[in-house]
Amino acid sequence: MTTTVADLQLLPAFRPTHLIAGKRGRQNPVANIALLGDQQTPNDMAPHEILVTSLQEFYQTSPQRLNLFLTALTQSQCSAIIVRLTDFNFTSAIPHALITTCQQHDLPLFTLPRESDYNDLFLAVTQRLFADKQRLLDQYKKLNQHFVTQAAQDGSQQAVLETLASLIHNPVVLFRLHAGREEPLVKSTDVTIPLDRVQINDRQLATVPAEVSHTYFRAPVAQTTSQQLLVKLPHQTLPPHYLGVFAQNQAITDVDFMAIENALNFLQLASLQQTTWTQAQQSYDNDLIDDLFAGNLTQPGTLNQALTHFHLDADQHYRLVLVQCRTAAAQTADAFSQQPTVAHRILTFIRQHWVPVLTRIRPDRILVALPVTTALADLKRPLQRWLQTATASDYQVGISTPSLPRNFGTAVAQTVKTVQLADALLPKARVVTLNDLGFYRCLLPLTNPADLRALVPEELLDLNTQHPELYRTLTTYFAHNHSIKDSAAALYIHPKTMSYRLNKIKRLTTLDFTDAENLFMANVGCHILNLVTQHVLS
The missing domain is CATH 3.30.70.270 (Reverse transcriptase/Diguanylate cyclase domain)
Known part of the structure; x- marks a missing residue:
């Protein structure tokens, strides 16, 4: 259980203190106790700390600086403040703004009489926090052992959820979000609430014990008085998976959170194992498909095994x-x-x-x-x-x-x-x-470039080598259905220039633009030469 301010008030070393504001914050969790010197600020305070200070510097400071100090306290989730009174100040000297702020934010404000030794208080609080953390650690180990024992028998996600449900006495579900609704992946056998009742879009940040390392949310469940506690599984690829706990049988306790944290670790492990297995299976299938598509399975036995597998x-x-x-x-x-x-x-x-x-x-x-x-x-x-x-x-x-x-x-x-x-x-x-x-x-059977070049008329080879501009003009002419206008536009030249180039090709070759058979042979030759230059079939 998380240690609270009220728990610490029961310590003998805490009895000399006097609570003067923020009484409703006595259930604030406490993780540490720290001393704030006269020249320090609380900006670097860890969450859930009790701050011990004399506030000597702030008795004569400006209201603006005092306000900055109080803002930093509330932002750091300070658990409580203990003011050490000295021979030179009294309770009445504590700034009124501090008392008012503590009252507004339910931040317990204590005074420690000048005759009391704050070292005794530090020692007592530290020992109590250490003992509580040790008990939490022992509880965590016991919970962890439940999951370890189960994982040795069955490490599946279903087994992890069943173990968690039995420990926290509430149904649990593993799900992902689709179109703003929960889509179940695995559920414990005691889940009775339909997931479409969970109002996931109305979820709010949940208050959790200080020892919890993940971010939790609470979402209302329609047509019931229960809520769903949900948390995203760490280190998940897209789409992310979430663990949901329906708090319908009993409230979620601090020990339950420890069990949930354990379950998150084992769910992640099960997910990694499943991913590894899936990847290995996919790799095996891919290799087998590659062999099929490459024609490597020539033996009847291996071929039949592959066909049976698929x-x-x-x-x-x-x-x-x-x-x-x-x-x-x-x-x-x-x-x-x-x-x-x-x-x-x-x-x-x-x-x-x-x-x-x-x-x-x-x-x-x-x-x-x-x-x-x-x-x-x-x-x-x-x-x-x-x-x-x-x-x-x-x-x-x-x-x-x-x-x-x-x-x-x-x-x-x-x-x-x-x-x-x-x-x-x-x-x-x-x-x-x-x-x-x-x-x-x-x-298709020709893969040797020399065999392909042998199919190209020699005068086309010479035209490509000696007059590449004219060869390009000819291939463009063929590509545009023998249209001088369209071919000229494709080459960004005037149609008269196009006609001039075609006439020049006639003079340099035996190509007859009025002979369909001759044009066909030339067009085929250009296509084959294109295959050779692009190394398409080699």
Whole structure:
């Protein structure tokens, strides 16, 4: 139990004192007793201290300075003031402002006769506080032993709550806040009050014993006369978790607070253990998914174990969906690791429309495996609508052909290359499949830049090397559907200048702008050369 001013008044060494103001503050908690010298101020006082002073300096001080002194006392949560009377002052000499302030703030004001030795008072109070702290420590150890014994058998959050409820004889709950209401996570079995009755927005700071190290609040409970005592679990990630105690069977005592403080420590430990286990499990799952998507599980035994772990059917077909973030037509290497909330929003969208059986977030892409239960068009349309609203980043989505789990490695590699080709050749296509590449899908097996360059007409290679400005003019012309006006605008030149450059290209090459087949071959050559220069398939 917390020591109060009233408790100390029972000490023999305290009996010579005389209470002259602040009688209603006799239940103020006391943690220490300190001496304030004539030239000192109470600004550095710790909370719940009894201040012993002669106030000699303040008998002749200005009212303004005296007011500052009294303000500092109240702000420091001073428990009581003891004025030592000397041969030169009497009770009547104590400033009236001090008596009035102590009376207003329920701050007990005592006088100590000049014939009494304040050293005896100091010694008696210090010994009492030490003995009380020792008893509190013994109680804390006993309470702690309850939780230690329980943790040795079951260290779960449920077990911690049941232990706490049995010690304080009140139901307890672990919850988080959602939309201004309490959302239960774990409850002791004796909880009967619905959490939606707790008026969490009307909570107020709770008065707690001096030994308590956390901040507590009290919230009213609708349709009852009880309250909920709540405290946030320390060192929690977002969203934070809270411990709530329904004070419905009996009032919360100082010893109960010690039990709650113990429970907070063990709840934090249980949370850390759960987090560690979850992270270890997630790491194991990620490694297994990586092996599946990389085609590393070639042995039937290991493959079947992985399929069983993820509840996959070896004979069912799945589509792999790849989401990749692009910035200025180049894949961002760590877009999702830098913005994990973006990845979370993407997966939330996917789960709202389909039931993914595997998900994997990589720094630069998200891979999802979906059972083939709907038509491809029904898969592409929602994704295309979503991409039209994804204005924060430029995403591109690749969808594989239906694949069995044993062929996931090939399907992933194919989908990655499909997105890479589409990014370079079809920048306006946001959702692409292998068939969407059309003629260009024949480029997928080619990974050697020399093999790709062999497909580019030699005169285009020379134009790119010897006349890069004209080569850029030609690729811009192709990119804008052979429109001189639009191409000139894209290059910030006059249409006549554009026509002049095209005529110059005609003179330098055998390109015939009136021959559709010739234009097609040149356009394909420009696209392939673009793949080579960007190292897309290498």
